[in-house]
Amino acid sequence: xxxxxxxxxxxxxxxxxxxxxxxxxxxxxxxxxxxxxxxxxxxxxxxxxxxxxxxxxxxxxxxxxxxxxxxxxxxxxxxxxxxxxxxxxxxxxxxxxxxxxxxxxxxxxxxxxxxxxxxxxxxxxxxxxxxxxxxxxxxxxxxxxxxxxxxxxxxxxxxxxxxxxxxxxxxxxxxxxxxxxxxxxxxxxxxxxxxxxxxxxxxxxxxxxxxxxxxxxxxxxxxxxxxxxxxxxxxxxxxxxxxxxxxxxxxxxxxxxxxxxxxxxxxxxxxxxxxxxxxxxxxxxxxxxxxxxxxxxxxxxxxxxxxxxxxxxxxxxxxxxxxxxxxxxxxxxxxxxxxxxxxxxxxxxxxxxxxxxxxxxxxxxxxxxxxxxxxxxxxxxxxxxxxxxxxxxxxxxxxxxxxxxxxxxxxxxxxxxxxxxxxxxxxxxxxxxxxxxxxxxxxxxxxxxxxxxxxxxxxxxxxxxxxx
Amino acid sequence: xxxxxxxxxxxxxxxxxxxxxxxxxxxxxxxxxxxxxxxxxxxxxxxxxxxxxxxxxxxxxxxxxxxxxxxxxxxxxxxxxxxxxxxxxxxxxxxxxxxxxxxxxxxxxxxxxxxxxxxxxxxxxxxxxxxxxxxxxxxxxxxxxxxxxxxxxxxxxxxxxxxxxxxxxxxxxxxxxxxxxxxxxxxxxxxxxxxxxxxxx
Ligand code: SF4
Numbered sequence: 001x002x003x004x005x006x007x008x009x010x011x012x013x014x015x016x017x018x019x020x021x022x023x024x025x026x027x028x029x030x031x032x033x034x035x036x037x038x039x040x041x042x043x044x045x046x047x048x049x050x051x052x053x054x055x056x057x058x059x060x061x062x063x064x065x066x067x068x069x070x071x072x073x074x075x076x077x078x079x080x081x082x083x084x085x086x087x088x089x090x091x092x093x094x095x096x097x098x099x100x101x102x103x104x105x106x107x108x109x110x111x112x113x114x115x116x117x118x119x120x121x122x123x124x125x126x127x128x129x130x131x132x133x134x135x136x137x138x139x140x141x142x143x144x145x146x147x148x149x150x151x152x153x154x155x156x157x158x159x160x161x162x163x164x165x166x167x168x169x170x171x172x173x174x175x176x177x178x179x180x181x182x183x184x185x186x187x188x189x190x191x192x193x194x195x196x197x198x199x200x201x202x203x204x205x206x207x208x209x210x211x212x213x214x215x216x217x218x219x220x221x222x223x224x225x226x227x228x229x230x231x232x233x234x235x236x237x238x239x240x241x242x243x244x245x246x247x248x249x250x251x252x253x254x255x256x257x258x259x260x261x262x263x264x265x266x267x268x269x270x271x272x273x274x275x276x277x278x279x280x281x282x283x284x285x286x287x288x289x290x291x292x293x294x295x296x297x298x299x300x301x302x303x304x305x306x307x308x309x310x311x312x313x314x315x316x317x318x319x320x321x322x323x324x325x326x327x328x329x330x331x332x333x334x335x336x337x338x339x340x341x342x343x344x345x346x347x348x349x350x351x352x353x354x355x356x357x358x359x360x361x362x363x364x365x366x367x368x369x370x371x372x373x374x375x376x377x378x379x380x381x382x383x384x385x386x387x388x389x390x391x392x393x394x395x396x397x398x399x400x401x402x403x404x405x406x407x408x409x410x411x412x413x414x415x416x417x418x419x420x421x422x423x424x425x426x427x428x429x430x431x432x433x434x435x436x437x438x439x440x441x442x443x444x445x446x447x448x449x450x451x452x453x454x455x456x457x458x459x460x461x462x463x464x465x466x467x468x
Numbered sequence: 469x470x471x472x473x474x475x476x477x478x479x480x481x482x483x484x485x486x487x488x489x490x491x492x493x494x495x496x497x498x499x500x501x502x503x504x505x506x507x508x509x510x511x512x513x514x515x516x517x518x519x520x521x522x523x524x525x526x527x528x529x530x531x532x533x534x535x536x537x538x539x540x541x542x543x544x545x546x547x548x549x550x551x552x553x554x555x556x557x558x559x560x561x562x563x564x565x566x567x568x569x570x571x572x573x574x575x576x577x578x579x580x581x582x583x584x585x586x587x588x589x590x591x592x593x594x595x596x597x598x599x600x601x602x603x604x605x606x607x608x609x610x611x612x613x614x615x616x617x618x619x620x621x622x623x624x625x626x627x628x629x630x631x632x633x634x635x636x637x638x639x640x641x642x643x644x645x646x647x648x649x650x651x652x653x654x655x656x657x658x659x660x661x662x663x664x665x666x667x668x669x
Contacts, residue, residue, distance in 0.1 A: 013666075016658035017651050023633045025651060027658050029669045037551060039501035048645070057669075065499065081499035088501050125669065132550040132574060146574050148552035149503075150581035150644070158648045160655055164631070196486055197544040197570050230547065232573050253668030261668045296486050316485035316542045323484070415495045434490040434548060436513050 003271035037130030109381020119249025183218035192300030199231030210284035352380025370459035477537025507560030532604030546575025
């Protein structure tokens with residue numbers, strides 16, 4: 001048999017039907033649903049008199065548009081639109097009989113944090129969700145795509161997705177990371193190297209020593225942003241770290257089923273000599289803590305660098321850079337560490353897990369945030385929040401001057417009232433620095449949790465290595 | 469779904485690269501639980517000021533582009549979110565075809581589900597169409613899906629590629645779910661086999 005990549009193996013195990021031209025029906029093992037991209041899909045089912053084909057494989061949780069302030073179980077606390085969307089999800093979950101974690105449930109949180117936490121996401125699965133950051137689940141060696149609402153409806157009705165196979169890309173990070181360099185810096189550095197369209201048409205497999213050394217939390221951070229590099233999905237082969245994380249989770253297999261699952265999971269790696277259509281290699285030692293300066297995740301520079309000039313770029317990017325500098329209110333040549341910050345946001349499906357909160361708290365311990373700084377932590381799930389409270393992290397954040405919020409997407413996309421105001425500048429652990437992403441005319445610099453904490457203390461973008 | 473066969477209309481130039489889904493439809497408009505009515509908010513933050521007044525410089529606000537049916541855009545159009553609100557807003561405005569050198573994957577797929585034809589062309593063809601589009605109402609473009617051609621205002625013809633299955637669905641306005649349900653037997657068989665092989669799923 002010819003050698004296969006990890007992607008080939010998962011793909012082959014899920015093709016329910018293949019047409020002559022390669023258009024396939026890919027069977028979906030897990031379908032995650034949230035309140036913003038699903039109402040129209042359920043409405044479509046209802047209008048056509050269709051059912052959810054596999055409700056036991058479908059999990060719903062509200063996250064994008066829920067308040068993250070205390071007392072939110074009370075619908076009075078919600079804005080009108082968020083109340084309507086959450087109520088629609090409530091109704092749809094009940095009517096169609098799917099698993100559901102309402103805001104009142106401690107297990108509620110960002111859909112991409114809840115799935116792995118509850119053991120819904122397992123190696124070798126196909127996972128979809130009406131959200132582009134579904135790529136996160138690839139950290140388990142699961143093939144995970146973001147889909148649009150029509151596809152959400154398609155999966156609800158048929159438990160399959162119409163797909164053509166993507167190309168294989170290998171992204172290898174060799175060697176060890178230096179202190180202060182994290183999974184977030186890896187994933188941003190990769191996008192900086194490939195551009196936001198570099199992965200278009202590919203599924204990326206991340207490998208190499210620096211990836212192997214990451215925890216599951218770190219691996220999820222890396223795969224989460226595969227989509228920002230344009231890839232359909234990111235994958236990391238499962239190993240002992242993966243199995244250790246999965247074992248004992250509420251929906252993970254148990255007993256004999258666990259053994260059977262392990263037998264298969266252990267075969268999920270790229271065979272020696274398998275073909276990749278594109279290979280990118282970065283040296284772990286050469287990655288520095290990075291920040292974004294512009295309005296695209298590819299606008300990445302090491303924290304030690306200066307703001308670039310439009311002339312540093314080529315083609316259509318020259319105008320885009322000019323527009324970005326203007327939007328961000330930056331001057332070419334300015335040191336990145338001289339950029340002053342008004343707001344710090346720690347959270348999101350990129351960096352809202354326990355390890356992220358630990359990394360930020362380690363910098364903040366015994367310190368206070370800069371006078372006038374607005375800083376908030378929004379844990380990725382109710383369980384992450386509870387664990388952080390138990391470990392004393394919540395106290396560190398609160399004593400430093402951070403707001404300690406309830407779980408949700410919050411200022412990652414600023415659909416709820418957690419928004420930047422015009423011109424406000426934020427160091428954010430989220431994944432998108434698009435114009436207006438965190439609020440109309442708000443300015444976003446993407447960073448790791450430790451870098452975000454450092455900026456909260458000093459009041460400007462800061463090289464975290466100086467605070468360690 | 470509305471069929472797409474042949475489209476003749478005004479093309480608007482948007483040469484900016486990396487036009488993301490937040491630009492196409494800012495998230496404040498994701499609060500709807502319907503698919504319709506998003507056209508007025510297409511490109512909202514570029515199109516209106518904070519008071520809701522039109523920004524006259526923005527291309528779709530210019531008199532000659534108000535009836536735009538085709539968008540000629542810079543690289544990597546539609547990057548970012550999976551929100552289908554982006555193609556809903558585009559279609560609701562009346563744009564049925566977007567032409568660029570590259571598209572983000574999810575957006576590209578979402579277009580086909582909503583009767584929009586996204587066309588990928590080499591840089592020089594996009595440059596040519598961008599020039600044509602600069603001429604506004606004097607530059608009507610015809611996109612013929614059946615023959616996979618684009619007819620510019622000067623009579624030149626550009627050929628384009630499209631996946632045959634996607635083309636078939638768009639030409640006939642076919643609903644994916646209905647098509648897939650015809651293959652229910654394959655799905656049933658797969659499911660039975662998979663539940664033996666991987667019972668823990
Ligand atoms: S945290 Fe941000 S990126 Fe993640 S699912 Fe929520 S809105 Fe999307």
